[in-house]
Amino acid sequence: MRTESGAIPFPWHGAASERQVSTGHQTPGLVCAHHHLYSTLARGMPPPPRTPTTFQEILELVWWRLDKALDLEMIEWSAKLGALEALERGTTAIIDHHASPSAIEGSLSVIADACAEVGVRLSTCYEVTDRNGVDEAKAGLEENNRFLKAGGRGYVGAHACFTLSDATLDAVCTLADELDVGVHIHVAEGPEDIDAGRRLEGRARDNWILVHAVHLDRELAGTIAHTPLSNMNNAVGYAAPAKRSNRIVLGTDGIGGDMIEAFRMTYLRAREIDVTFSPDVAWSWLEANWDLFPEAKDDRVSWSYDPMEPWHLAFTPGVRPTEVIISGEKVFEDGKPTRVDPLEVRAKAREQAMRLFERLG
Ligand SMILES: [Zn+2]
Numbered sequence: 014m015r016t017e018s019g020a021i022p023f024p025w026h027g028a029a030s031e032r033q034v035s036t037g038h039q040t041p042g043l044v045c046a047h048h049h050l051y052s053t054l055a056r057g058m059p060p061p062p063r064t065p066t067t068f069q070e071i072l073e074l075v076w077w078r079l080d081k082a083l084d085l086e087m088i089e090w091s092a093k094l095g096a097l098e099a100l101e102r103g104t105t106a107i108i109d110h111h112a113s114p115s116a117i118e119g120s121l122s123v124i125a126d127a128c129a130e131v132g133v134r135l136s137t138c139y140e141v142t143d144r145n146g147v148d149e150a151k152a153g154l155e156e157n158n159r160f161l162k163a164g165g166r167g168y169v170g171a172h173a174c175f176t177l178s179d180a181t182l183d184a185v186c187t188l189a190d191e192l193d194v195g196v197h198i199h200v201a202e203g204p205e206d207i208d209a210g211r212r213l214e215g216r217a218r219d220n221w222i223l224v225h226a227v228h229l230d231r232e233l234a235g236t237i238a239h240t241p242l243s244n245m246n247n248a249v250g251y252a253a254p255a256k257r258s259n260r261i262v263l264g265t266d267g268i269g270g271d272m273i274e275a276f277r278m279t280y281l282r283a284r285e286i287d288v289t290f291s292p293d294v295a296w297s298w299l300e301a302n303w304d305l306f307p308e309a310k311d312d313r314v315s316w317s318y319d320p321m322e323p324w325h326l327a328f329t330p331g332v333r334p335t336e337v338i339i340s341g342e343k344v345f346e347d348g349k350p351t352r353v354d355p356l357e358v359r360a361k362a363r364e365q366a367m368r369l370f371e372r373l374g
Pocket residue numbers: 047048049110199224266267
């Protein structure tokens with residue numbers, strides 16, 4: 014099936030020969046570079062009052078109603094189920110982006126504890142926004158500050174420029190500088206955020222994660238997180254990451270933690286408009302996720318398939334882990350997690366989903 018080999022002319026698009034990390038049926042732990050663990054319970058939620066017809070309406074009628082309804086107990090089980098599902102797909106590290114306007118304080122620690130219980134590595138942040146007023150923006154900033162100062166791993170989170178005033182955006186940048194971390198922010202996901210490039214020019218830094226960049230009209234410093242499943246689901250357009258000079262990483266934007274699926278979607282979405290696009294390029298973007306979470310490279314995942322190689326995986330559905338070792342500990346064996354009871358996690362998550370759906374209904 015291979016039609017080409019050799020060097021690929023992009024700085025972050027490593028050729029197959031440079032790949033050292035996957036051998037036979039094993040890989041390091043995979044990393045999800047942009048996730049929303051709070052959205053795990055959303056599947057099957059009651060329909061919105063009317064069908065959203067734009068990206069802005071998807072936010073207003075679905076996501077901003079859902080995040081407002083979350084309490085800490087729902088967040089805990091949403092994160093636990095999300096972490097379990099990630100582990101079950103060989104993802105050992107999650108870079109999460111969190112929002113729960115009615116339960117801000119302590120929310121990041123609840124997510125961190127939930128992931129620790131399952132045994133999955135976590136980086137998280139609270140999504141600062143002015144969409145619910147300035148007090149909530151301040152509470153969001155403080156939750157980032159509290160969590161990071163207490164030793165939590167993460168970024169300073171921000172929703173997107175179109176829900177942030179200049180003053181709040183400045184406060185996000187100042188806090189990130191003070192804490193010596195990057196900012197994790199949605200950038201030009203839909204046309205609503207077309208001004209993001211102008212707003213972030215001069216503000217964005219190399220250690221930022223810029224999520225989506227579908228409608229980004231200029232070069233910005235930072236790593237671009239590409240999320241093809243979510244972009245297709247929201248009909249925001251194709252981000253065409255190959256045209257960018259930034260480091261490209263892959264995320265799910267809350268649609269599970271399956272990075273082999275994200276890789277396949279990345280490949281197919283690119284291939285749809287460019288028949289020369291190689292699985293090697295999509296795989297090199299997945300490998301770049303380790304730049305953001307290097308410890309996951311020490312984790313070991315044994316898979317049901319051999320070889321774990323991009324030209325195979327692009328066309329092989331159903332590849333699953335058989336064993337996962339994180340930080341030297343076997344946390345997944347014979348198709349099951351070792352630290353938590355998956356049936357119990359699913360039952361508790363279902364209970365919390367019912368509570369959530371009642372509030373939304
Ligand atoms: Zn997102």
